[in-house]
Amino acid sequence: MEALLSAVRARQRRYLWLQGTALGFVAACLLWVGGGLLGLVAPRIGGSMLGLALPVGAAVACGFGLWLARRQVGDDLLTARLVGQRRPELSLDVLAAVELRREQDGQANGSPELADAFLSQMDTRVRTVDARSVVDGRPAQRSALAACGVLLALALVLGLFGEKWGAGVKRILEVARTPVAQAQVEPITGDIELTYRYPAYTGLSQRTVPGTDGAVSAPAGTEVVLKTRSDRPVERAELVINDETVPLQVTGNRDLEGTFIAKKTGHYRFVFYARREKPLAVGPDIPLTVEADKAPQVTLMTPAAELEVDPGQKVTLKYEATDDYGLSGLSLVFRTPGAQKDTRVPLRREDGRRSRDTYTWDLGSLKVDPGDRITYFVEAQDNDAVEGPKKGVSRTQVLRIYSAAEHHRAALEKAEQLWGRMVDHLADRLEGPDRDKQKDAQAIASAASVDTSGQQLITDMRTLAQTLSRERDVPTELVSALANISESLGSHINGTADFRRLYLRTQRARGEDWGTGNRLSGVVTEEIAELEKDILYLEALLDRQKLEALQEMGKQLAGERRELSRLIEQFKANPDESARQAVMEQIQQLKARIQELMQRMAEMRKGIRDEHLNAEALSEMMKDQDMQSALDDVEKLMREGKTDEALAKLQELGMQMDEMLKGLDEANEEFGGEQYPELAEKFGKFMEDLKGTVDEQQRVAEQTRQLRDQARAQNKERLSERGESIKSDLMRKVQQAQQSYDKLNPEHLNSRAARPLEEAQSELRNVENALKVNDFDLAAEAAARAEDAARQLAGMGEQQKQLDEMFGNPPEVRQQSSELAQRLDRDARNVQDVNKQLQSLFPPPGSQLSQQEKQQLQQLSQQQQQLEQRAQDLRQQMEEMEQTAPLFGEEASQQMEGVGQRMGEAAQRMQGKDPGRGYGEQQAALEGLRQFQQQMQQGQKGRKGGLPLPGGMSGRKQGNSGRDPKDQVELPDEDAFQAPKEFRKDLLDAMKQGAPEKYREQVKRYYEELVK
DSSP states (O other), rough: HHHHHHHHHHHHHHHHHHHHHHHHHHHHHHHHHHHHHTTOOHHHHHHHHHHHHHHHHHHHHHHHIIIIIHHHHHHHHHHHHHHHHHTTTTTTTHHHHHHHHHHHOOOSSSOOHHHHHHHHHHHHHHHTGGGGGSOOOHHHHHHHHHHHHHHHHHHHHHHHHHHHHHHOOOOOHHHHHHOOOSOOOOOOOOOOEEEEEOGGTTTOEEEEEEOOOOOEEEEEEEEEEEEEEEEEEEEEEEEEEEEEEEOEEEEEETTEEEEEEEEEEEEEEEEEEOOOSHHHHHHHEEEEEEEEOOOOEEEEEEEOEEEEEEEEEEEEEEEEOOOOSOOEEEEEEOOOTTSOOOOOOOOOOOSEEEEEEEEEEEGGGGGOOOEEEEEEEEEEEOOOOOSSOOOEEEOOOOEOOHHHHHHHHHHHHHHHHHHHHHHHHHHHHSSSSSOOOOOHHHHHTTTTHHHHHHHHHHHHHHHHHHHTTTSSHHHHOHHHHHHHHHHHHHHHHHHHHHHHHHHHHHHHHHOTTHHHHHHHHHHHHHHHHHHHHHHHHHHHHHHHHHHHHHHHHHHHHHHHHHHHHHHHHHHHHHHHHHHHHHHHHHHHHHHHHHHHHHHHHHHHHTOOOGGOHHHHHHHHTTOHHHHHHHHHHHHHHHHTTTTHHHHHHHHHHHHHHHHHHHHHHHHTTTTTTTHHHHHHHHHHHHHHHHHHHHHHHHHHHHHHHHHHSSSSTTTHHHHHHOOOHHHHHHHHHHHHHHHHHOOGGGGGGGGTSHHHHHHHHHHHHHHHHHHHHOOOHHHHHHHHHHHHHHHHHHHHHHHHHHHHHHTTTTTHHHHHHHHHHHHHHHHHHHHHHHHHHHHHHHHHTTTTSOOHHHHHHHHHHHHHHHHHHHHHHHHHHHHHTTTOOOSSHHHHHHHHHHHHHHHHHHHHHHHTOOOOHHHHHHHHHHHHHHHHHHHHHHTTTTTOOSOOOSSSSOSSSTTOOSSSSSSOOOOOOOOOOSOHHHHHHHHHHTTOOOOOOHHHHHHHHHHHHOOO
16 A cells, blocks of 8 residues: 555656646747747847746746645645545545554554454555556646647747747847947937939939938939038048948048948948047947839729730720839730740830820731730830839730630530529429429428529529620520520419419418419429420520531631641742741641640530431541641651641541531531421421411502502691690690509519500500600500500409408408509599590591492402411411420510501401501511511521521610611601601600700600601
């Protein structure tokens, strides 16, 4: 037992010594490192810290090993208590044994035999006890870990600031070896007069500064003349400038003068001497600051950091350059692809420190290809004649030469991303809970996130279509397909979202779905069918676009090959060494270009399905190593001077390229024929029927035109007289309806209310503007359309009122919808009154026609009805083809529907003996047919067979109304009474834009004259 207690105390002391040694070593290292760093600024304090490092470390170690050990390591009783605490199985037995042994050593009480037996038993029990299990070594471990952490941090500090630490230690040693005072250091001069003679390149005049403390601040190369007076008689004086000695001229033992050149920043001081060589007095250090001549600052203000330009375009650069003392040169520096060095173009500069100007950069002289990038910057040089001219440059910018292929490829990548999202959306719909027979309302609600993602997909698709439509050289069929899909698929997705909300509302309100669950399943099934159709068609269309891109790249490849042949032939005719070098450099550039095109072709080919082209043959042709090997052979032959063989190799390569292009042309010509043969046949028949309808409508319109001239001037005066009498009342009613519709929020009705509301507002403005210029004919037609829109809004208001009552919505909601329905009904009646009054102005149509002309007009009316039926048949064909592919879109469908309506209205007008307005409707129908036909023809680009291309947005590019600017335009013919209706309507729309107050009357009269 005594051995255990002794071992425990020994281990306690050992741990305390270890802990103290670790902490003492850390303290010594901290003082050692800190003292070295502090030595840079305070060498004496740093030296003191270095001197204290070892004593402090030893003191910390002894404090733990001696002083703290005396307090924590006790006698046998304390140690026995510690053993009992750490080893619960011994408890207080060890303490009892220690106390019992002490009693035996003194006067024993009780039975000695029992005491010996107990002590013997305790000796046996404690033999298995290890002192390590009694003494807690964790404090020592924590101290060691902390010491390691601190040492690592100190090592990092030394790694970062090791040079500064070494310099600090060196400084401490230097100060320690230097005597405290070698000479008297004190202010030994009075005020100092400084004269600065600046270098000539700075353009600064000489400057004298009297009464200074001697601090010098000047550009490098400045000559500084110093004058002062010493505070005592001296025999000799000098300046010590950055360890360089400059003698001073002493006059009268007190006046001092000297000159030095400011070269680098530092300090200087005065040193006085008597007759002996030992300094009499040493002055304090005086600052010497040499101002650095900064490099010029150059800024390119325009154009932007990266600009896309056409080959041969002129680019205006706006630049500004500044320097602290002046500029000696300005240059535009650029490098074209493949160039070995920069090209410099001198720029105009102004005399002085700032130069600001513009430069028109003509790119026509540069030999660049589409897609090339020209890096450029503006460089300025200052006029530093002391340290040498310094250069400053603007940021490096890029001119990107416009490349239709790059834009095409970027458009395909964006469209392909949307296609992938469509596939994901289809998977979500197929796996969703919407089509389950037993519906879970909670699962149906959670599927609303698919509606949201789908609506975002449609928004992104519509945005991309609009963005691409404003770009040039982007395939119009891709733009139209995205627009058509976003319209058709968007209506399905929105329908699914609407029915989901309706299903959930009926579930919450009634506890059952009232059949909305089955309808939800139906609309989701319809959306899935639409998705599958759109995905397949868009995939085929993207494959076609990739094929066309491959064709274009193949043509570029062949062109590069021909260019290489031309260069070799040129060298063959002029075998000059410099020409050879130029040709070899050009071969390297063309090799890189050809290699780039081949890589693009390989990437493009991977995305095309094998049934659309002979992938095996194309892959064989496009093997990088084969093409590269052929080009390497050409280069090798050229280096050996075998130009004929090089040309033959290129000719062989050209034949292979021609074969590849032929295969691509055939694949593109027949593309889609296998996948959509029936659709291609239907589309061809549709185009033939469309052409026949256009021709027939033109023939009927021409015959109607001959009858129109019989009824012209009589109605004009009658309309004016009767219209003026009711004009003010009509204006009042129209304005009331306008104010009411302006306050209407379409969201209070449903998602379809925005369009009729916009139409009602637009047509009412047309009515108002037409009345202002006494165009009652146009006002009547606009009022009729406004009445239709007003009726739709009134019906929607009544429907919303009934829905709120059916679903038991809150009373305030039902009250709001009821008031809205009443208001919309009142507005509809108001617009109806306006329309009736305007229609009452017109006399019975056909009153000026003869009986024979009426019979002829009746026959034309029947022919017009047949044309209306043909238009309906065309619309039916469009719907059938839409079931297979999104070829037309909502706009095209509405356009054809509008054509049919125009034809019907023309037939009704002609039945009513009104050839003037009948002909106007015919002309509108004919124009719509021609525009539609032109859009379809432009979309197909003269292709025969294969995949039909979509139409819709092809004519809506920015600055293009769908008409070829080279086409002849038929001037509008005047109708029976005034300017053509469409022409007058455009003028009235322009009147809506308003005019400045002072010109309002003049503009009004101008428009009135135009629409007469």
